[in-house]
Each structure stands twice: as structure tokens, then as C-alpha cells.
Amino acid sequence: GNGKKVGIVGSGLIGRSWAMLFAGAGYQVRLFDVVASQIPSALEDIKGQLERLSASGLLRGTLSAQQQMELITGASELSDCVSGAVHVQECIPESVELKQKMFEQLDALVDGTTVMCSSTSCIAASKFTQNLKHRSRCLVAHPVNPPYYVPLVELIPAPWTDPEAVTQTRQLMIEIGQSPISLNKEMPGFALNRIQYAILNECWYLVSEGVLSAEDIDTVMKDGLGPRYAFMGPLETAHLNAEGMLNYCERYGSTIEGVSKTLGPIPHWGGAQAEEIHRQLTAMVPLEKLQERRAWRDARLTALAKLKKDA
Template identity: 35%
Template sequence: MTRHFAVVGSGSIGIGWAIVFARAGNTVKVYDLEQSRLDIFTQGVNERLQVLQEEGLLNEGADIVCSRISTSLDLAESLEGAEYIQECAPEQLEIKKALFATLEALASNSAIIASSSSALKISSFTSDLSTRTRCLVVHPGNPPYLLPVVEVVPASFTSGDTVARAQEILRELNMSPILVMREIEGFVFNRLQGAMLREAYALVEEGVVDPIDLDIVVTQGLGRRWSVVGPFGTSTLNVEGGITAHVARMGESYYRMGADRGQSERWSDELVEKIAASMEGLFLNDKWTENVNRRDRALMKLNRLITDNGELNFYQK
């Protein structure tokens, strides 16, 4: 099914979304304030599509995908017929507030109006609008055409229908939407990223590690494993007996590290049980060895890919 999308703001994330929409066979109209911005956009889209084609990541020619994307300096024209609008203007509350008020007047009656906001809540700039039930944050990783995960963050006033339609459309685009159930600054992606960044800065400031070596801990250790199993999956598979056994073994140590940084909450038994039950659905405890072997196989494939492609290693050691 071909849909028509609008992208408002043609910077780096506008480029990313336009590629995601068009790559899946849809038409896209992109708006920005100045022609010079749209010229940079067009060049950016062309260059990235070319590289995606070279890497074998397009099902059809880059020129065909590109032909589905057009630009305009007229916002009303850009929104015409769009059933899904992705706002990609700068991360400034006043800009988003003014822009969403304009979108309220110009968008079609049923259009979903999504913001790419990285941290600002949708309720902070749409709560007074009559279109607010159709507004939500749809936050991508950067670049969206390479990172499938996307955070869907409704406000309490966003309708269930809007959330369901947005998720359906995102799945059609081969994205992996995850639902953020409560509005919180930074959502999940940037909260996790922020937690790690805060610790990384502190470790460098305290003279514990050099910045490059810290990056290597992530790229050749944590991050490589996380591309196969996330932090909860890692804990489940690192200790036989799963999450509960992991917490019994490591919980006190993680508690002391947190207390060291002024975070002295303990993980309650109920919380640990809840997470363990979720993980049990994915990695059955009585198949622990099988699951560990499966993780290892996946890492072997990844390691082979990285060894075979020297360019994947930014950090020579």
C-alpha cells in the first residue's frame, strides 16, 4: 500500500525519515523555510541513497527511491494529502510550539502529526491544540534508515487509535516501534544513553580511563554483545539461573556503584521478579545452555563480519 508522507524540517533527521518513507515505496513531500536548506537536503538524500545502493541495502534503484521524494517551500502544499506528518524542526520548545499550532490549521482532518523530538514531551507543545489527540512523539535513532528502533511516545491525551495507526505504519516501514508508556524527558533511548554518558564522563574526569579506551570497552565489549542481547538478556545469560541468580550474585556490587554516584535505590524483589518473568518468556531458564550457545553463535557471525571488514573497526588497538 502506497501512502503519502510529509516531512517538516529538512535537516539530518528530515533526510533520514524521507529515505525511510520513500524506501518502503511511499511518496514524500519535504518542507523547509529556505531553498538553500532544501538544496542541501536533496544533495544529502542523493548521496545517502547512492551509498545504500552500493552496500546492497535498497531493493530497487536509488533513482527510483529518490523520484518519490519532492520538496516545497509552501507548508500547506507539503501537507496536502499526507496521512502522516513527521516534524523534524530544531529541538526548541518555542519553534515546536509555533509549528504545531500552524500544523493544526493546515493538516488534513485525520493526519497523524508526529514529532521527532529527542527529549521534549509532546504535551509540552500541543496540549492546547484541537489536533492534540492526533499528536505524539515518534523518536528515531540517528540515522533512522540504519537503526530500526523508533520510540512511540503518546501524551495522556493522544488517542489510542493514533498510537495504533502510528505503530502499524512504522511496522510497514520495517521499523521496530517500541511504546513508551509514560511521558518522561529523554524517553528510553536518551535516558539509557545519558546514564552511560554520565558515568563515562565521570570515569574520565576521575582519571580511571582514557576516552578512547572507554569507547573500546563499549565497541568491543558491551556494545558488541548488546547488538545481540540487551542488558536484561545479557544478565539472564551471564549467570545460570537467569536474572534472579544474576542479581543474587552481582546486585550488591551494582548497588554500591550506584550509591557511589548518589543513586542509592535497591532493586526490589518484586521488580527483579517482574523482569525475570519477562525474560523467561524469551529465554526459558531450563534451556539456559541452549540460549547461551545461540547468543555465542550470533556473536561469532558478528565477529566474522567485523574481522572480514577492517573498515568496521574505528579504534585500532
């Protein structure tokens, strides 16, 4: 290990993933949970995951699965989890009240050097760090599920976050093999979900207009846009699809503007349309097959992550 300590608060799905990522880079990981009985089962689950990763040649870092496992230990007190840590990653349930209470507790336990990040999917750090003594050391570091194979981490500082805390977190994310981006200001949905929701809304619209079936909509993404964007983003793709971005605008700008005027309005995510899409999806994947399908998805994402690493 590198001798540096990271505290993980909350040992659910996301806390476990972070623990593995930090241990993979040699950090001393302390895992805390308010439900004490969760910790041994989290450690057991992590052990199994690390062994499976090792067996399939996908374990990160240079340490063996056992060495990585030895770096992860449970903490029975929050103070034990976070004191002296260079970084704390909060992974408790998505609730402003819970995050507020937790960050107040953390604020009382850390010194001015620890950076405190929340894994929140959609709550701005300004909603739960405003009155803290160490608020300049707090920000959001939002991972994407499953973080071991989907490396993006969105960093979103509050207006009072010290830019140095963002830089430090960015470097840490790179060091553990993740792919950080940083927003320059808080935005609802951050970046990934804003783009995801724009896509979902238009998918919804095309199905509700009877233009495409749910299955065919998904094929547009998985066999069209998905592969195209797996190695290169939409902006660089456009840049390459003409003689540079300005030439792309000249060639396709008016078409894009014209089509965009016909995009659907924001749909209501419920009602009869939701039932119809659900009906089509359950015909594709019955509810009792969801777990099996998730396992298949994660295996394919694993293979893709491996391919991208070699690319």
C-alpha cells in the first residue's frame, strides 16, 4: 500500500465499489456503515468480487486480490473511519437531510486537509455544506454504475469549494484509474444525467408517437450511437465527420436546427404511455430475468473496459 488513508462512509453498492477502486491503487481503506452488521457482509462481498476480478484477469493495480483485501478494513466508529484520511467518500442514501447530518458529523471530525466528497447522483454540494467550517474542502464526486467498468466521475464543486480541493480530487481519480471531469458550476442533473435525460425524452417521444417500438429504439443506441460514442465523444465525432467543426456546422448546421425544432416536448414520465413502454420492455426482458440480464450487461461492460484499456 501507499500508506495513505481513505474513509468510505456507507457500505452499500457504491461504497463497496469505491473501496475496491481505492484499494486497487494501494490506499488504506476504512469502511463505515450506520448499520454495523452491513460491514462484514460488505467485506465478504468485496472479497468475492476481487477474487472473481482476479480470476478473469480484470483486477486493477499491481497488488493481488488478497493484498487489496487486506487494505480494506471495517470501522466501528465514524471517527475511526475518517480521522487522518486524505479523502472521505460519502456513500449514504440519496436524501438531503441525511447528507446534511452526515457532513455536519464529518466536519467535526476532520482537519483542514481532508477532502470530503459526496457520491450523490443529483444533490448539489451547496445544499448540504453551506454552514460547515470545512466547506471549502467539500464537493460532489459522482460515479457511474458500475464504477469498476464505467470510469467517469463527475466533480461538482459548490460556489465555496477551494479549486485546490477539486484539483486534488481530480488527480486522485486519475491515480485510481477513473476518468474525472469537473463542472465549473452547479447544474441540476450535473452533466451525464442531463444528456441521458435528453436522450430518454426523445426515445419516449418516438415510441409514444408510434414511430418506433421500444426494441427498435434501443437498437438505435446499442448498434448506432452507442458504438460510435464508445471511444470518441459526439463533438470530436462531428469534428472528424467533416473537415473540422466549422465545416461540420456549414454542412449540417441548418439540418440539425431544422430537425431539432421537431423534437418532442418534455413527456410526463408515467400514465398510459409508461404502461405501454413497460409492456413492450417486459416482453423483451421479463421481470424475473432482470438479474440475469444485469449480470450479462456487466460482463459485456467488463469486456469493453478491457478493450478500451488496450486501445
